[in-house]
Amino acid sequence: MIRRPGLSARLKLTISYAGFLLLAGTLLLAVVWVFVLRHLPDDDPGSIRRRFGGVIIVGTNRTELLSGFAPAAAATLAFLLVFGLLGGWFLAGRMLAPLTRIADAARMASNGSLSHRIRLEGPEDEFRELADVFDTMLEQLESHVAEQQRFAANASHELRTPLAISRTLLDTARNDPTRDQGELIERLHIVNTRAIDLTEALLLLSRADRKGFTREPVDLSLIAEEAAETLLPLAEKRQITLDVTGEKAQALGSAALLLRMVTNLVQNAIVHNHPTGGTVTIHTEPQHDTSVLRVENTGQPVPPELLPTLTEPFQRGTQRTRTDEHAGVGLGLAIVHSIVRAHDGTLDLTPRPTGGLRVTIRLPGVGPSND
Known part of the structure; x- marks a missing residue:
């Protein structure tokens, strides 16, 4: 977008400061002028001697006082204008200094440097x-x-x-x-x-x-049963016991994506398990305004430092037990994490004390109006 060149923010603030100061000075001089006009008598020859609040003021007639007041007022306003411009320019520069640092950081970011940080010091204000x-x-x-x-x-x-x-x-x-x-x-x-x-x-x-999908009410308990039924042959081949428990838990989202999410979790739980005789538990339940899906499996202990890497793409968790024919492409938990994030949910990975992993997913539930 092409914009016409305009005044800088610092110059605008300077003019605003000077204008306000000039206006305040003008109003003050106007008050003084009215005060003089009100308390001075009409033109009389000779001097004027009057008492104001216990103070005796000696002066000439009104015409002479007013003729001397006008040049003094003009000089005062000129001084206020110059003082306002200089002081306003200085104050505006001090006030806008943080914005200059922010603009410099934004300019560096636009050029590809994302490592720069402003780290503005000072009190907690709008600029900070x-x-x-x-x-x-x-x-x-x-x-x-x-x-x-x-x-x-x-x-x-x-x-x-x-x-x-x-x-x-x-x-x-x-x-x-x-x-x-x-x-x-x-x-x-x-x-x-x-x-x-x-x-x-x-x-x-x-x-x-x-997030390019249509949202509709989906029962996670039915999704869990379908995923378990699909992967039952793999579990039987590995002599892994699949156990689906819990109750109805409705979430709002894509049935196809949620099925893929649960299928990936259950397949990982079967593959990263004991060579034989392990167990996989799939549990669903509603909790307040969320629907919870929990998948637990037995297996070797999972190092806590390995957990943050499991949801990264192409991280197959090489320290976990698996079979080569079902090693996958390294996107299983990355896809799960992406689907959970697209459904505005949370994903929590926790090592089980006896070995294996507990995966807990919380998705926004469907309110009564959506049932």
Whole structure:
């Protein structure tokens, strides 16, 4: 947008200060003038001797006093104007100094430098609050940009891996025509399936981040039962016991996304478990204005320092037990976190004292008017 050049804020404040001071001086001189006109007698020859509040004032006639008052008033107003401009310019500069620092920080941020902070000192006033909010915004923006850069680098690496494997297999088949084609096709099918799963996961993650879905009442208890039924063959293969408990808990959101969220949680709970004989518990319940979904599993102890990394993309939790055939693409909990955030909910990861992980999700519940 093209804007016409205008006066700076400092100059506007200077003119405002000077104008106010000049107006106040004019009003004061006007009061004095009225006072003189009221208490001086009409023009009389000779001097005037009158008493005001116990003080004897000696002067000439009204005409002579007024003729001397006008130049003095003009000189006073000129002094007030100059004093107001100089003082106003100085005061405006002092008042706007924090805004200058904020503008410099914003200019640096627009040029790509997000590490700069204002760190404005002084008392808690409007400028200090604005600077603190701006520093917080820069910190969050820097963190978000760094996260996006890591995500782009990891996604490029993950997508390049199956493509490189496919090219290697095709080169091998071309250089060795006698190679078993059935084995080659099977391996290519596995690699391509992994690439498709990764692409779909990336698309789902992007969709959840954009919040581009229709919201409707969804019963989390039914979603939990459907996810458990879908993953029952995997649980039976691993000799993992699936237990769904709780009661009806309705949330407002996308049924497809919430199903994917619960499915990812249950699959992770099965995969990151004991080799055999473990358990997975899925519990749902309403709590006040929220709907709670809790997934717990047995397994090896989870180091607390590992928890913050589990929801980052492509962090597979290498210190946790898993089977290779279900290692996934490293986006399981990242997708869960994104879906929870898109539904304005909270995600809490807590290590269980006896081993394994407890995942608690709280989503805004559906009020009586939405039932």
